Amino acid sequence: MKKLSVSQKILPACSPSIVKLMKPILVFAVTMALLNSVIVYGSANKGPARxxxxxxxxxxxxxxxxxxxxxxxxxxxxxxxxxxxxxxxxxxxxxxxxxxxxxxxxxxxxxxxxxxxxxxxxxxxxxxxxxxxxxxxxxxxxxxxxxxxxxxxxxxxxxxxxxxxxxxxxxxxxxxxxxxxxxxxxxxxxxxxxxxKFSPRKRIGIWILIGTGVGVLLAAVIGKKPEQEAATAPGGCIDLLSGESNCR
The missing domain is CATH 2.60.120.1440 (Jelly Rolls)
Structure with missing residues (x-):
């Protein structure tokens, strides 16, 4: 009868089913190792912001x-x-x-x-x-x-x-x-x-002032009194842009 060596008795031969089971585990381990090395290399080369x-x-x-x-x-x-x-x-x-x-x-x-x-x-x-x-x-x-x-x-x-x-x-x-x-x-x-020199908001304000002035002028013309009374009434005029009096 053929005798078996000690090594042959302790280490049984791997079956095809065990090899098939270990293959995806080995692939996953190798992939993770490569990914980790890429991350470490990229971080080392990035350096601090300038x-x-x-x-x-x-x-x-x-x-x-x-x-x-x-x-x-x-x-x-x-x-x-x-x-x-x-x-x-x-x-x-x-x-x-x-x-x-x-x-x-x-x-x-x-x-x-x-x-x-x-x-x-x-x-x-x-x-x-x-x-x-x-x-x-x-x-x-x-x-x-x-x-x-x-x-x-x-x-x-x-x-x-x-x-x-x-x-x-x-x-x-x-x-x-x-x-x-x-x-x-x-x-x-x-x-x-x-x-x-005038923003749109200021231009709107100027047009409002002009419109108000025109309205006042029309009211004065419509309700005009005789020249004698008008001559004695106090009056004034203002530059709508500067706000200063320009009466003479």
Whole structure:
């Protein structure tokens, strides 16, 4: 009779049913191991978010809708809004500096050599170093700094009064209403016009005043007294736009 070795007695041969049962378990284990390695590799390569600058402030200021603190680090795109009686100084890592006055709304996107910004409302000054270009949009104007020289300028903009730009150092390209011009040191340009001086609400008020004045005039004509009585009656006239008396 053939004798069996010790190993043959202890380790029985695997049956086909056991192999079939273990196969999906092995596949699942290998898949999870690969997935875990991909996640770990991606997390290691992502790294911390890149800082684009910092902010100093006096008074209530928000960044992307959240209350800001002085010395806070800025990341990616930032919408900075100063409240009434508040100011903010933004220092970017590319040496661009924005000084925001109260009630100002500024959005900033930046890289090492370019800054893109939007100023829908408010007043600010900007120091732009040589080597960094700028594209700033207001309610009705576009301001471009080429980066060929350092520039210092001031901007004030509102929806009703338009945009006013003045240059203290260097040159800027200003585009508004289809026109373009170069603004140099000591020059100031504004997009405001008489049509911009009154908001729609103010225009409605003016038309109401004009309508009231016409009504009063018609009533006076219809109920006119003899000239002798009218001459002795006290009277007055007011400029409807300025509210000042212009009687002679």
């Amino acid at each position: 800082s684009i600058g910092s902010i100093s402030l006096a008074g209530p200021v928000t960044i992307n809708g959240q209350p800001a603190t002085s010395g806070q680090t800025l990341f990616s795109t930032n919408r900075i809004v100063t409240s009434l009686h508040s100011q903010s100084l933004v220092d970017l890592t590319n040496s661009v500096r924005f000084n925001l006055d109260e009630d100002t709304d500024l959005t900033i996107e930046t890289s090492n050599a370019h800054v893109s910004a939007g100023l829908p409302n408010g007043r600010m000054s900007c120091a732009l170093p040589r080597g960094v270009s700028l594209d700033l949009r207001t309610t009705d104007a576009s301001i471009v700094g080429s980066g060929n020289e350092s520039v210092i300028f001031n901007v004030t903009t509102t929806e009703c009064a338009g945009t006013t730009i003045s240059v203290e150092k260097g040159q800027l390209q200003v585009r508004a209403a289809g026109n373009e011009r170069t603004l140099s040191v000591g020059e100031t340009v504004t997009t405001a016009s008489p049509a911009h």
